[in-house]
Amino acid sequence: MAKIHELSENLTNQIAAGEVIERPASVVKELVENAIDAQASRIRVEVQHSGLKQISVQDNGSGIAPDQVDLAFMRHATSKIQDEHDLFNIATLGFRGEALASIAAVAHVEILTSTDGQTATRAAFAGGVKKFQEDAGSAKGTKITVGDIFYNTPARLKYLKSPKTELLKIVDIVNRIALGHPEISLTLASDGKVLLRTPGNGNLKQDVANIYGRKVAEKMLTVENEDPDFTLYGLVSEANLTRSSRNFISILLNGRYIKNYQLSSALLDGYGNKLGGKYPIAVLAIEADPLLVDVNVHPTKEEVRLSKEKELSRLITSAVTEALMDEDEASPLFQLT
Numbered sequence: 585m586a587k588i589h590e591l592s593e594n595l596t597n598q599i600a601a602g603e604v605i606e607r608p609a610s611v612v613k614e615l616v617e618n619a620i621d622a623q624a625s626r627i628r629v630e631v632q633h634s635g636l637k638q639i640s641v642q643d644n645g646s647g648i649a650p651d652q653v654d655l656a657f658m659r660h661a662t663s664k665i666q667d668e669h670d671l672f673n674i675a676t677l678g679f680r681g682e683a684l685a686s687i688a689a690v691a692h693v694e695i696l697t698s699t700d701g702q703t704a705t706r707a708a709f710a711g712g713v714k715k716f717q718e719d720a721g722s723a724k725g726t727k728i729t730v731g732d733i734f735y736n737t738p739a740r741l742k743y744l745k746s747p748k749t750e751l752l753k754i755v756d757i758v759n760r761i762a763l764g765h766p767e768i769s770l771t772l773a774s775d776g777k778v779l780l781r782t783p784g785n786g787n788l789k790q791d792v793a794n795i796y797g798r799k800v801a802e803k804m805l806t807v808e809n810e811d812p813d814f815t816l817y818g819l820v821s822e823a824n825l826t827r828s829s830r831n832f833i834s835i836l837l838n839g840r841y842i843k844n845y846q847l848s849s850a851l852l853d854g855y856g857n858k859l860g861g862k863y864p865i866a867v868l869a870i871e872a873d874p875l876l877v878d879v880n881v882h883p884t885k886e887e888v889r890l891s892k893e894k895e896l897s898r899l900i901t902s903a904v905t906e907a908l909m910d911e912d913e914a915s916p917l918f919q920l921t
């Protein structure tokens with residue numbers, strides 16, 4: 585056997601990229617989450633050829649100072665947590681300091697960023713190595729452009745689905761992030777064509793109308809509930825408006841889109857037997873004390889560990905049941921009988 589030796593930083597970044605960056609949609613997710621963490625109120629995502637050729641994400645957030653750009657692209661370097669206490673009290677979407685390093689390890693990346701709207705810096709990275717950095721002009725915020733994803737990892741490239749499927753995955757993640765952040769104006773354009781533009785005025789119903797159509801939005805009922813640990817707010821479809829998969833249920837925990845079978849089942853339970861084996865359209869935003877949420881379970885953070893999951897499930901089920909009851913009372917048919 586060969587001697588044991590430490591892997592180069594470049595190689596460890598590529599290995600980490602295998603976990604965090606699975607496909608173009610993962611790049612979009614990481615960059616948009618960074619923009620949200622930077623307090624952006626406007627985010628524009630543009631993709632060329634389903635993101636396989638290019639992905640760019642532009643925000644009007646805090647920007648990165650020129651002398652911090654190298655750190656931003658270094659693995660395990662983050663501005664979001666300091667110590668282990670913070671690790672159990674995560675208030676941001678990112679905290680692992682892995683995304684930019686991972687993306688730069690498997691693609692060509694250019695960044696243009698300004699913290700004040702006057703001075704800006706532009707830098708480029710490829711295969712984990714910085715190519716140049718220079719002064720530039722830019723509005724306040726950050727634009728990151730990612731080209732030739734997986735150009736140096738052919739196995740990854742091969743594993744990707746068709747461009748059509750990859751684009752659908754991008755649309756899906758942007759839609760869900762938009763639903764979780766109606767206060768942010770999000771635009772998604774593909775090959776120059778705008779696929780989604782949300783106004784960012786905080787109106788969830790309007791976002792639902794933009795994403796699922798006006799007719800759907802009109803048939804959505806408001807769900808609300810709270811207890812000392814959790815606050816729920818969302819929209820769920822009337823029982824007669826269903827889909828044949830769970831894909832139209834979005835659960836957002838502290839602004840993070842998560843996959844959680846227990847919680848989506850709790851939502852379904854709220855309908856009792858009214859769904860006839862089908863699934864509703866739903867957006868459910870849950871606010872919880874960060875201390876109750878362990879996000880550090882999975883590199884992409886889509887799965888989280890929740891304390892008091894049973895209590896939260898009950899809260900969700902009863903909120904949905906109540907929303908459906910209110911609806912029955914409001915319906916004219918009911919009033920006639």
Ligand code: ADP
Pocket residue numbers: 614618619622643645646647648655656657661662663664677678679680681682683684685725726
């Ligand atoms: P993480 O989000 O886990 O901190 P990233 O690799 O995604 O790790 O980003 C590294 C750092 O770069 C962030 O902690 C943040 O300080 C900075 N950064 C990344 N994207 C942006 C952005 N769009 N605007 C401002 N700062 C950013």
Ligand code: MG
Pocket residue numbers: 614617618677678679681682683684
């Ligand atoms: Mg990040």
